[in-house]
Amino acid sequence: MxxxxxxxxxxxxxxxxxxxxxxxxxxxxxAECDGCDRYLEQIRVTVAALGRLPEQGLDPDARDRLLAAFxxxxxx
Amino acid sequence: xxxxxxxxxxxxxxxxxxxxxxxFAALIDAWxxxxxxxxxxxxxxxxxxxxxxxxxxxxxxxxxDSFQERSSLRxxxxxxxxxxxxxxxxxxxRTVPGLGLxxxxxxxxxxxxxxxxxxxxxxxGHWRSSPPAWPSPEDGAVAAETRRLLAAALAGLPARQRVVxxxxxxxxxxxxxxxxxxxxxxANQRVLLHRGRAALRAALEHHxxxxxxx
Numbered sequence: 651m652x653x654x655x656x657x658x659x660x661x662x663x664x665x666x667x668x669x670x671x672x673x674x675x676x677x678x679x680x681a682e683c684d685g686c687d688r689y690l691e692q693i694r695v696t697v698a699a700l701g702r703l704p705e706q707g708l709d710p711d712a713r714d715r716l717l718a719a720f721x722x723x724x725x726x
Numbered sequence: 727x728x729x730x731x732x733x734x735x736x737x738x739x740x741x742x743x744x745x746x747x748x749x750f751a752a753l754i755d756a757w758x759x760x761x762x763x764x765x766x767x768x769x770x771x772x773x774x775x776x777x778x779x780x781x782x783x784x785x786x787x788x789x790x791d792s793f794q795e796r797s798s799l800r801x802x803x804x805x806x807x808x809x810x811x812x813x814x815x816x817x818x819x820r821t822v823p824g825l826g827l828x829x830x831x832x833x834x835x836x837x838x839x840x841x842x843x844x845x846x847x848x849x850x851g852h853w854r855s856s857p858p859a860w861p862s863p864e865d866g867a868v869a870a871e872t873r874r875l876l877a878a879a880l881a882g883l884p885a886r887q888r889v890v891x892x893x894x895x896x897x898x899x900x901x902x903x904x905x906x907x908x909x910x911x912x913a914n915q916r917v918l919l920h921r922g923r924a925a926l927r928a929a930l931e932h933h934x935x936x937x938x939x940x
Contacts, residue, residue: 652851654835654842661920665901667912685856689837689927695863696927699872700880700895705759706772712780713754720750723787 651679656686660693732756735799742790754783757800760897761807767885767892768811778814782807797906804899804907836924860934872930879929887922894919 656679662668663676680686708716732738732752741749758779765775765782785806793802843852861868880888880896893904905915 652842653853654837654839654851657837657924658835658920661916661923665916667916683852685853688857688859692857692860692927692931693923695860695872696876696923696930697895699863699869699876700891700926701898702869703763703873703877703896706762708754708758708762708779709776712776713751713758716754716780716783717747717751719784720745720747720787723745725745 651675653679653683653686653689656680656683657689660690663690664693664697735795738799739790739793739795757803758783761804763892763896764804764807764889765811767889768808768815774814775811778811779807781810781814785810798903800899801903801906804893804903808907836921837928857931858935858938860930861937871933875930875933876926879926882929883922883925887918887925890915890918891922891926895923 656676659668659672659676663673668676680690707713738749738753742753761779761782762772762775765778766772769775769778782803786803789802789806793799797805841854843849843854863869863872880891883891889908890904893899893907894901899907901912901915904910905912908915910918
């Protein structure tokens with residue numbers, strides 16, 4: 651496998667959707683290529699950081715309004 | 727998203743139907759942050775995203791008594807959210823252009839071909855030089871800078887990539903959930919996720935390379 655093919659298969663690899671034969675070639679290449687090893691690691695770092703973006707909550711006023719609407723909602 | 731505090735769907739739905747306010751409060755507290763992120767991928771500003779999430783929760787109230795449980799509760803809630811967000815995005819003229827249509831480039835390399843050796847090289851298709859190392863994400867300042875850069879780069883992604891990356895990597899939904907929420911195929915979802923992630927990695931690389939040579 652070449653590096654330019656490897657970089658396009660990274661997401662399918664992480665999703666576990668590569669065909670077994672392709673996955674073998676992917677993992678084989680990974681074992682011997684420092685550049686692709688780093689590329690994959692940087693994708694992992696990027697994905698992990700996306701999962702830690704600061705969270706925003708609902709405005710407290712909006713939350714109160716929703717709870718009031720819930721309280722007044724006729725039972726089904 | 728950490729939903730560990732929430733009971734199983736059937737329990738949540740039953741409690742909502744008996745108008746258990748504490749259950750509703752727990753649900754909106756657990757899911758609204760992710761919903762705000764997802765809404766923000768469609769609309770122009772945080773304020774509008776807040777409106778969209780409120781509208782979605784009111785939609786949940788209207789629908790909960792007839793919810794059929796064919797999908798998970800979260801997927802159903804997010805489908806309502808995505809519909810509200812799309813409607814609002816159209817109204818505000820910053821829509822997700824034709825979500826579901828091939829309106830953006832979905833093919834072509836995600837890494838600049840100039841980074842790889844040419845066909846006449848002894849090692850064609852291999853890196854000319856390895857991607858440069860980044861500063862350690864263990865460093866708090868680096869982590870904070872990374873988050874700032876990613877938030878900006880995410881906002882600059884093509885709309886469909888932005889929505890998929892937000893739902894998958896920011897809000898933590900599974901591939902199956904996102905396909906159901908957006909009514910797109912697994913293959914399409916994977917292409918959008920792949921292109922979005924590659925572009926975000928490239929944005930980080932661009933920044934750290936410039937820092938290193940500054």
